[in-house]
Amino acid sequence: MFENISERLQGAIHKIKGYGKITEDNISEIMREVRLALLESDVNYKVVKEFTNNVKEKALGLEVASSLKPAEMFVKILKDELTELLGKEKVSLVNKNFNVVMLVGLQGSGKTTHVGKLGNWVRKKYKKNPLFVACDIYRPAAIDQLKQLGRKLNIPVYSEDIKDAVKIAENGIKYARENGYDYVFIDTAGRLHIDDELMNELKRMNDALTFDEILLVIDSMIGQDAINVIEGFNNELPLTGTILTKLDGDSKGGVALSVRHLTHIPIKFVGTSEKLDGIMEFDSDRMVGRILGEGDIQSLIEHAEEVLDKDIAMNTAKRLNSGKFDLEDFLLQLNQIKKLGPLENMLKLIPGAAKMGLNNVNIDPKDIAHIEAIIQSMTPKERKNPDIIKASRKQRIAKGSGTSVQDVNRLLNQFEMMKKMMKQFKNGNMKMPF
């Protein structure tokens, strides 16, 4: 997501490597690059100004005192300043005996979707029993949307056919208390921060009810207007945090750098896919690493651990070791991989991905679907023993899976190669690539 900042900064850092020391002359040129990179990433203009001034000052001031090479020094300063910008301490979502959280934001920022994701999240992480309350009484079918998400997640939705959001929220919270729910999420209508009437509605809600958290949902593609939006909501409501959505797009999400610095409200979550588990806690250290191109192996592992079924993984590992790995296992593996969400996202998190050219790899989930279809068109016997698959069987499989014999051949070849590679890993002839 931050390719551009990281690439440009890396370019700037590379330039510094050529210099013996940081001087007023050479740093200006580098700071220009840094400045443009940040502006292109939608970081707030004032934040950029302050940031580049700070970095420049520190880089020049430390010149004599430090024994580090200029480039290393520059990276360290950038890292410190970026961490400073993003806020060092992690602030988790509230977790009490009974919690009420309201989501607010502009139209189309992703409030309803993230109510769904958060409900799923607190149930998994906090072992809570969530309830959704539908207070978007304006947008056509907004309540329907929440209900559909609720059905998918098996989380009930409290709604009323009245035009009073305050009343609905109040009743919803009451309903939760009386029926054994301990985590209430209030979905609200999207509104402009300058819409007095609708902002008043939120204020009335805040006056009448007690919220443990009020989260501002922000689209990560937002530009310089972010500051008006954030301040607009923050001036009217006691915001406790923000959620940055759509970070799986190719926006550079510079708003992440501005939010915290300009308002002192922590970023609590980031939205990373359209799926209902596409949400992660925000971590500034990792984000800084990502900006500077150091990758994010930790969040990769965490995400994998969260999603993957450990039993299946253990079983597969055992079978791999015993050399019994067959197409049936392969199919199970594919299903596991699919749960991780778009593979591009995973690739990007690997350190050095940009250098290996992996940041721009496009993987079509349909390719995986095709492989699946081919294996599913095989008989159990064929899956256990792919060697018996000859011409006529191949034709049948191709027909059954809507692919061609070439596709079937390719899959069988790839599978054979994979098995060979795995044997080599096992025998210790080859080092694991990571």
Next chain:
Amino acid sequence: MGIFDKIKNVFKKEEVIEKEEVKLYDKGLEKTRVEFTSKLGKLSKKYREVTEEYFEELEEILIMADIGVNTVMDFMDRLKKRVSKEHITDTEMLKEVIVDELFIIYVEGESLTTKINYNDNGPTVVLFVGVNGVGKTTSIAKLAYKLKCENKKVMLVAGDTFRAGAIEQLDEWGKRIECPVIKSESKDPSSVIYDALKIAKEDSYDVVLIDTAGRLQNKVNLMKELEKINKVIGNQIEGAPHETLLVIDATTGQNGISQAKSFKEITNITGIVLTKLDGTAKGGIVLAIKENVNIPVKLVGLGERKEDLIPFDIENYIYGLFKDMI
């Protein structure tokens, strides 16, 4: 040459804009304009003479309007050149030059139209595309209402089969503006669209407006799906879609350029619908998009009511932004 002569030369206007529309524009852009122009007005009061500080502050104003970074940098270079070539020292005079140069970025000597490209032999198909949450469905409803007021027989197609509640949302709009909505249980948007276009031909509809699911432009599978949708439409009605409108949220920052580029690679984007311009966002990214990707803005969303969609007019847009200044 004065700025208004220039405008008149560039815009061979086919019709006079109704006063009502101008008023709506003014109202919608009021917040935008107040901030933007008061800043520029203040700037020329603060600096009587053109200095380096003046340029720096001007750059800030333009960047804050989300006009693309590179567009602004090039613009500043050109402006500085003109200033030194024409020996401009008075900031009052420079204001006119600034507006002038902004026009040039957008127009580039072309004559642009915001009219919908109608199909003379059968239904006109308009496809709406864009990333998530920009306002596709709402814009469709507004355009449908506008066309209905022009006595067109309009059909809406619920092609967003992915997002929860999307079909119901369009359906609800259909009821409000009394417009038929074609939908299906199928999860495949192409199949709904196929059926809808068949009906449109049989029942001789004038215009078919097709909704699609929001998709981030870097999602390969979703972009391929869009490619397929496009093909299906073209196979059903020759030359269709006659318009493919990319919906862009006015709050969008630099990513707008990437959106325009990626969607244009897949579909023949004929114009932009710039939504949510009634907030404080300036939507300046459309200038960069026009300059870099050459897609003009056709429609502008200025509110949540069904009437709040009007044809884009660069003259009104920039005039609105700079009203106090000129």
